[in-house]
Amino acid sequence: MNREIICDRILQAATELLTEGGREAVSTRAVCARSGVQSPTIYRIFQDKQGLLDAVAYHGFQSYLAAKAALPATDDPVEDLRRGWDQHVEFGLANPALYTLAFGEIHPGRTTRAAALAAASLAERVRRIAEAGRLRVSEEHAAHLVHSAGRGLTLTLIELPEEQRDPALSPLAREAAIAAVTTGAPAAGPGDRVTAAAVALRAALPGRDVLSAAERALLAEWLERLAAPGAPAA
Structure with a gap:
């Protein structure tokens, strides 16, 4: 699957979790479950949870x-x-x-x-x-x-x-x-x-x-x- 599409799915899932439950709700496990993406993919794109959160804020x-x-x-x-x-x-x-x-x-x-x-x-x-x-x-x-x-x-x-x-x-x-x-x-x-x-x-x-x-x-x-x-x- 295209990297950009995967990235958008992850950001969308993380944004939804953030809106619903705040920062603490954005766990790697929850993002994986919501987006259907495996955790190694998240780490490969965003390095760590903080990198993902920074990307979510930037995207918004x-x-x-x-x-x-x-x-x-x-x-x-x-x-x-x-x-x-x-x-x-x-x-x-x-x-x-x-x-x-x-x-x-x-x-x-x-x-x-x-x-x-x-x-x-x-x-x-x-x-x-x-x-x-x-x-x-x-x-x-x-x-x-x-x-x-x-x-x-x-x-x-x-x-x-x-x-x-x-x-x-x-x-x-x-x-x-x-x-x-x-x-x-x-x-x-x-x-x-x-x-x-x-x-x-x-x-x-x-x-x-x-x-x-x-x-x-x-x-x-x-x-x-x-x-x-x-x-x-x-």
């Missing part, structure tokens, strides 16, 4: 992000970030076992492939805001703050009994995070305008070949310093 987020990417972007990148936040939280609450598998286990210096995939999608949305001149911090700071706030909020809501979840909590956290990293249109004060301009120019650098590699690196360093939190106003 691939499907989610593909559907998310199919939605057309608007002319307002900040509104698109807001919409992306809401979709992220909704996905987590609809798929708590999968979300917890991807984001709930912390390993210093290491992230799951699913979390990295979600972070890349967020970074692209933040890049659009930077290109519009509406970030008050660097792209990296903005992405990390929004990612941390969204993940923490979603895990908190998952942990709470459904009847105790305050529907106002997610919008409140979302707007606080967005306000912390974006400016209005246009940026408010001189410091904000310098930061927004530096961030926007830095975001546009990769697509320009007028400068040499050394010149681009130097300019990027200057712009990063101007975009850093606490940088003096012009």
Whole structure:
């Protein structure tokens, strides 16, 4: 049988078990029984149970992000970030076992492939805001703050009994995070305008070949310093 078909059967079986009974339900024996595949095949494809669980989380987020990417972007990148936040939280609450598998286990210096995939999608949305001149911090700071706030909020809501979840909590956290990293249109004060301009120019650098590699690196360093939190106003 085709390896891809076998892999899909295993992932489907593991995902069903995860949804029904959580991480502990995804034993090699249970996956074999559900998928009709022998355990040596699972180990050959995924190496071990952790490899299988990582693949399950990655597969689930691939499907989610593909559907998310199919939605057309608007002319307002900040509104698109807001919409992306809401979709992220909704996905987590609809798929708590999968979300917890991807984001709930912390390993210093290491992230799951699913979390990295979600972070890349967020970074692209933040890049659009930077290109519009509406970030008050660097792209990296903005992405990390929004990612941390969204993940923490979603895990908190998952942990709470459904009847105790305050529907106002997610919008409140979302707007606080967005306000912390974006400016209005246009940026408010001189410091904000310098930061927004530096961030926007830095975001546009990769697509320009007028400068040499050394010149681009130097300019990027200057712009990063101007975009850093606490940088003096012009």
